[in-house]
Amino acid sequence: MNCSCCLSLAALRTPSSPWDTRFPLFGMTNAWAQDPLPSWNDGPAKRVILDFVKDTTEKSSPKYVEPADRIATFDQDGTLWTEQPLYTQAMFALERLGKMALQHPEWKQQEPFKSVLTRDNAAMSKFTESNWMQIVAATHAGMSTEAFHGLVKDWLTTAKAPRFDRPYTDLIFQPMLEVMRYLRASGFRTYIVTGGGQEFVRVYSEQGYGVPPEQVVGSSIATKYDNTSGKPVLMREPKVFFIDDGPGKAIGINLFIGKRPYAAFGNSAGDAQMLEWTQAGAGARLMMLVLHDDAKREYAYGPATGLPDTHVGTFTESLLSEATKNAWVVISMKNDWKRIFPFEQ
Amino acid sequence: MNCSCCLSLAALRTPSSPWDTRFPLFGMTNAWAQDPLPSWNDGPAKRVILDFVKDTTEKSSPKYVEPADRIATFDQDGTLWTEQPLYTQAMFALERLGKMALQHPEWKQQEPFKSVLTRDNAAMSKFTESNWMQIVAATHAGMSTEAFHGLVKDWLTTAKAPRFDRPYTDLIFQPMLEVMRYLRASGFRTYIVTGGGQEFVRVYSEQGYGVPPEQVVGSSIATKYDNTSGKPVLMREPKVFFIDDGPGKAIGINLFIGKRPYAAFGNSAGDAQMLEWTQAGAGARLMMLVLHDDAKREYAYGPATGLPDTHVGTFTESLLSEATKNAWVVISMKNDWKRIFPFEQ
Numbered sequence: 001m002n003c004s005c006c007l008s009l010a011a012l013r014t015p016s017s018p019w020d021t022r023f024p025l026f027g028m029t030n031a032w033a034q035d036p037l038p039s040w041n042d043g044p045a046k047r048v049i050l051d052f053v054k055d056t057t058e059k060s061s062p063k064y065v066e067p068a069d070r071i072a073t074f075d076q077d078g079t080l081w082t083e084q085p086l087y088t089q090a091m092f093a094l095e096r097l098g099k100m101a102l103q104h105p106e107w108k109q110q111e112p113f114k115s116v117l118t119r120d121n122a123a124m125s126k127f128t129e130s131n132w133m134q135i136v137a138a139t140h141a142g143m144s145t146e147a148f149h150g151l152v153k154d155w156l157t158t159a160k161a162p163r164f165d166r167p168y169t170d171l172i173f174q175p176m177l178e179v180m181r182y183l184r185a186s187g188f189r190t191y192i193v194t195g196g197g198q199e200f201v202r203v204y205s206e207q208g209y210g211v212p213p214e215q216v217v218g219s220s221i222a223t224k225y226d227n228t229s230g231k232p233v234l235m236r237e238p239k240v241f242f243i244d245d246g247p248g249k250a251i252g253i254n255l256f257i258g259k260r261p262y263a264a265f266g267n268s269a270g271d272a273q274m275l276e277w278t279q280a281g282a283g284a285r286l287m288m289l290v291l292h293d294d295a296k297r298e299y300a301y302g303p304a305t306g307l308p309d310t311h312v313g314t315f316t317e318s319l320l321s322e323a324t325k326n327a328w329v330v331i332s333m334k335n336d337w338k339r340i341f342p343f344e345q
Numbered sequence: 346m347n348c349s350c351c352l353s354l355a356a357l358r359t360p361s362s363p364w365d366t367r368f369p370l371f372g373m374t375n376a377w378a379q380d381p382l383p384s385w386n387d388g389p390a391k392r393v394i395l396d397f398v399k400d401t402t403e404k405s406s407p408k409y410v411e412p413a414d415r416i417a418t419f420d421q422d423g424t425l426w427t428e429q430p431l432y433t434q435a436m437f438a439l440e441r442l443g444k445m446a447l448q449h450p451e452w453k454q455q456e457p458f459k460s461v462l463t464r465d466n467a468a469m470s471k472f473t474e475s476n477w478m479q480i481v482a483a484t485h486a487g488m489s490t491e492a493f494h495g496l497v498k499d500w501l502t503t504a505k506a507p508r509f510d511r512p513y514t515d516l517i518f519q520p521m522l523e524v525m526r527y528l529r530a531s532g533f534r535t536y537i538v539t540g541g542g543q544e545f546v547r548v549y550s551e552q553g554y555g556v557p558p559e560q561v562v563g564s565s566i567a568t569k570y571d572n573t574s575g576k577p578v579l580m581r582e583p584k585v586f587f588i589d590d591g592p593g594k595a596i597g598i599n600l601f602i603g604k605r606p607y608a609a610f611g612n613s614a615g616d617a618q619m620l621e622w623t624q625a626g627a628g629a630r631l632m633m634l635v636l637h638d639d640a641k642r643e644y645a646y647g648p649a650t651g652l653p654d655t656h657v658g659t660f661t662e663s664l665l666s667e668a669t670k671n672a673w674v675v676i677s678m679k680n681d682w683k684r685i686f687p688f689e690q
Contacts, residue, residue, distance in 0.1 A: 068557060145599060198600075198603075199603075202603050212413060212603075212604075213602070213603030213604055214601070214602045214603055214604060216603065220600065223596050223599065223600075224592075224596075225592030225593075225595045225596055225618055225622075227618070227621055231625050232595065232618070232621050232622055232625050234595065234596060234599055247569075247570030248570075250570045250577065250579065251568050251569075251570055251579060254490060254568065254579055255543075255565065255568075256559070256601060257558070257559045258543075258544075258547050258557075258558030258559055258561065259557075259558055259559060273570055273572070273577070276572055276577050277570075277577055280576050280577050
């Protein structure tokens with residue numbers, strides 16, 4: 001047996017995963033040692049991250065945190081990758097619905113399917129939670145977890161994100177990958193805490209972010225154990241089990257991790273409680289929000305600070321007030337990020 | 346920063362935790378290297394554990410498993426510690442109910458409370474799930490998660506287990522601690538997957554077993570996020586959220602871990618699906634069941650193999666048939682364990 005203390009970090013390395021080739025883990029260069037966040041412009045946002053890591057990891061610091069307690073949580077849509085013009089998982093659901101419609105001629109007359117099939121964006125922007133649940137039930141349930149993973153995997157290899165005409169996983173933010181990597185190299189465990197589907201995100205979280213399945217906390221539908229065919233399967237049911245959004249993010253963090261994060265990153269109103277929950281702990285705590293104010297390189301939306309209201313991943317005025325009041329740090333994509341996507345040179 | 350690859354293992358060491366002093370982690374002796382399971386008698390049960398670790402961790406083995414995938418799951422009650430005459434958490438609930446009864450004179454006439462207060466064991470053995478839920482609602486809900494942790498912690502320091510007249514955490518099985526430690530030293534992560542309450546077990550899992558809170562999967566009641574008093578809390582509600590028992594163990598493993606275990610340990614009918622789920626994966630898989638056949642040193646109950654039926658943690662005839670059919674290994678407490686408790690000399 002090799003040195004067992006290296007096993008768990010080695011475990012995080014999957015050969016050929018994008019984050020691994022972007023960051024050769026055991027080949028840290030001097031440049032990296034000097035600047036672990038090269039895609040960040042110098043400024044208060046970058047500074048606060050560097051200070052936080054110093055405060056929590058230097059043994060002599062009064063705010064030192066034991067490695068076992070070093071937990072950092074990241075919202076996904078809009079925080080780790082692009083969420084416009086619609087969440088990636090919604091795109092998956094809508095495209096799958098389009099394909100399934102061939103076997104469901106009745107959907108042409110039946111809401112919410114009709115609006116989806118006719119691409120009635122105005123109607124879709126007004127969908128209720130129950131409408132979305134009908135779409136999720138049709139596209140995400142009635143199959144085993146393994147079959148669902150296969151569907152998502154296949155879709156990700158062929159689907160292209162609008163505007164960029166690239167695979168969705170190309171739209172992961174390089175500066176956030178650097179933060180995740182820097183935190184992990186500093187002994188933190190990085191968790192994704194997403195309103196999106198836990199099983200959906202698990203399909204690409206390791207390759208995309210270096211986050212293993214057990215560190216993905218997300219929304220889920222119920223599953224049912226079925227061992228009637230000789231090989232047990234978990235069948236996905238058309239029934240909400242857990243919504244990991246808003247207050248659900250604090251609940252999910254406690255349920256799945258059982259430890260309070262020291263750092264939390266979000267970008268929209270649904271992340272407020274995760275940041276509140278993080279801040280309520282003692283010692284050094286880092287709360288950050290990504291503001292999409294870069295229409296040229298990505299998207300610009302708020303409605304905070306007068307940016308357009310896209311109704312997807314909204315950064316509300318009240319979230320901005322709460323951030324200001326609590327000294328949460330707002331990351332300006334336009335000013336704080338030198339480079340947004342890994343594919344940019 | 347120190348070598349970051351050592352941080353995660355270092356994280357598992359909490360100074361003064363019992364398992365740590367029982368096993369000085371970095372002071373592995375020659376004796377340990379020669380026999381990592383000293384409390385096990387030589388025999389097929391011990392052999393199968395040693396072979397499994399060899400098969401899954403030696404690089405040259407055709408059954409080699411990547412460290413990231415080395416997951417082992419352990420039922421708690423009856424597998425890791427004594428569950429007779431009643432589950433420890435039930436003892437907590439009943440003792441707490443006794444104290445609370447002073448403020449609830451009406452309980453003297455009201456079931457299920459009446460049976461508990463009069464220690465009517467016959468009636469209690471027939472309690473339905475709904476009866477138990479009423480008791481859980483009265484004793485486990487209506488407080489914050491932090492307050493609940495405090496109650497459990499306090500109780501554990503004073504409560505004594507019947508027959509042994511010792512703290513409940515003294516009744517953890519030494520041979521199983523050795524298996525957990527051996528697996529961890531071999532790059533496995535050890536998870537507790539219990540029908541008991543997740544928050545209850547998290548209070549002592551690190552000290553008792555070296556298992557951190559994020560590796561405890563258990564049953565839970567719903568919580569509600571409340572930020573009205575300025576400091577957010579999660580309030581425990583009198584409502585079942587998840588039952589991690591029977592098929593729920595396979596569901597819980599997928600939900601919380603998202604990886605299939607390579608090894609699973611149980612002792613009763615509620616563990617069957619966890620073992621089925623484990624075995625359904627490819628490669629080397631280890632499925633083991635503890636049979637309590639040692640009335641002298643601990644307890645003897647089945648009803649399998651003609652042992653008494655205690656109605657708590659039952660090892661049924663049908664479980665034994667399934668074990669035989671699937672080549673799951675039954676651990677005879679009497680024959681396979683040289684020493685049962687850490688306090689034995």
